[in-house]
Amino acid sequence: MTEHIYLDNAATTPMDGKVVEVISKEMANDFGNASSQHAFGRKAREAVDHARDTLAQSINAKPDDIIFTSGGSESNNTAIFGTVRTRSDVGKKIITTKIEHPSVLNPMKRLEEEGYEVIYLDVDESGHISLDQLKEELTPDTILVSIMAVNNEVGSIMPLEEIGRLVAPTNAYFHVDNVQGYGNIEVDVEKMHIDLLSTSAHKINGPKFLGFLYERDGINVSNLLLGGEQEKKRRPGTENVPAIAGFGVAVDEESKIDKQKLQAKYSQLQQIILNNLDDAKIEYEINGAITGNVSHHVLNLWLKGVNTYSALTNLDLAGFAVSGGSACTAGSLTPSHVLMAMYGEDSPRIAESIRISFGRFTTEDDVVKFSQALVKMCQRLTDK
Template identity: 65%
Template sequence: MQEIYLDNAATTPMSPQVIDVMTREMKSDFGNASSTYELGRQARRAVDRARSQIAAAINAEDSEIVFTSGGSESNNTAIFGVAHSRQKIGKQIITTKIEHPSVLNPMRQLEREGYDVTYLDVDETGHISLTDLKNALTPETILVSIMAVNNEVGSINPLAEIGAIVADSNAYFHVDAVQGLGNIDLDVKEMQIDLLSTSAHKINGPKFLGFLYENKQITLPPLVLGGEQETKRRAGTENVPAIAGFGEAVSEIAAVDKAGLQAKYAHWQEMILQELNQAGVAYEINGGCGEHVSHHVLNLRINGVSTTILQANLDLAGFAVSGGSACTAGSLEPSHVLVACFGKDSPRVNESIRISFGRYNTDEEVAAFAQELSKIARKVQK
């Protein structure tokens, strides 16, 4: 049985070109990038080349890119770094109720340390109110942390508008762009973003690698202490093959027309919805699929069918989809994103699946999935 993978918001298959780059580096370049002899200098050149590729993709300077172990470390570095280095200015932080756990859990830790964290509400499409953000800002606000694209319902936040609002305050603007990089255009200068986190494995790169963009005007204390790698901002010997692969992955995705990619994903969403409509399946869309949404995510409630039953039946049929964020999939608690959008008593929180597309999926795969989803839904709903 062929497995059809539709959980790209959890992770993505590696690009063949990325694999080639990493394989070449592993075979020919084992030097430590901090060593001064030729093998070390060769490794350093590979790291610097990747850093330049990544900086160019978000309109940053090379020196503003810090390699980390992934989005979670980048988020933790930004949040704890700002909180602990700016607490003399104030101890108020603003975020949203639908952030990734690697943002929400550091926020809860900071609350235990005496910080005042404001969690902005979202509407049923997963969007915040800019008026709420303006009203929450005070002279003591030191950080606003808002994700670019939500990983469960695909809502896109208006980063440029948020950046302009935050720029008029004392706060720094941090963006978790793990789902944004590769799906929407990002320009840290135009959007007035001070800190931005990403992860390589969401854009067909290697796992356990990411970067943190730090505006050159900002100096944060390092989260990981040790050697003087990454200009003393992140200790640990650089994973040169993975970093080279990350640079290749970013270059590939930077060359892709984001509007065209979104149009392709929107077409796939429509294929699934048409199949459900023709089959008479009762369903609801969580988060919407119109404007201000990244169409790589389609979150559906199949009315009356539990997430567990639907996901298990799809898995047995050879289709990989998610019941929510892969980072919380092992939890018995319902999705915090759907709870924030619809309330904890809504049946949506226990009857929804997340379908997420990637650039290697095909029309044939999506059509096969739509037919199987309709077949299972009709059977169980009857």
């Protein structure tokens, strides 16, 4: 029977056993509606408030600034559309980057159709923006700057503190898609002058279909949904108490881990793969970088002469889960917009690259087995 090894943690992560335990407990025992005034409701509210406090502490925010959502996509859409709905009288210019997640890029396309000017910042071959270009584009009619913390395909970390300092004195709000950075790097909303920030629980070994939007006190962007009084009237709907409690546990477990040590572990795992490829004289190049301002949980490789679809199929049959890029686009075999932005639309990398991504539960043994299988596959598919 084939052993299955999971190396696609940038797409989603396995749920922590402690998270599963608390979710099961809450589902069985604390079924009350957190908005109800009786004892059942108060008990559920206590679980929600405890989790909210934990999440707020993780980014140096106030509990009241945390709004629970269904995940990163809803948080990003709320931040973007909510900002333009309340600030169109200030201006109609928005700044983002060419390598954002589809849940940012697709709202931007919609806003362009509605007459907004959207500037897409270029990135270099390491996946980083130019602060000089950002400075040039920041004009008085700019109402929003939306830039991700960590790119989900190549791991590049954006200079959030420097961006925050540039945006703070302007008319624009600063929104950060922190879905891929949450749990992998330290983000401080005060230090980085962040006004809006999106996260997703399933990227940090928590439950799917849950996240939060941080909204700095006084920002008050327009909400997408209308309904009841939940989440300060910002996000109506009965709270998913078990999942929220589980999210709190996931963040609490993640907060116990030193981020630098975690990154060092991921860097070592990257090196195992690269060393095996080098020893076997496999022709490859790294997409992006593995030194400098990057998160090492992602390793994106151009396997020269190996078609992405063939690589994914062969590795899957061998028991290894990796991807060709973002989980939101890979299923349709859409060429990576990230790699196109970095290397050009005609680059052979676009059709010959795979993404390997690690998580807290990835072991060295997993990666050794994978690297050996990767070498054999490359040799077979290139007849070398």
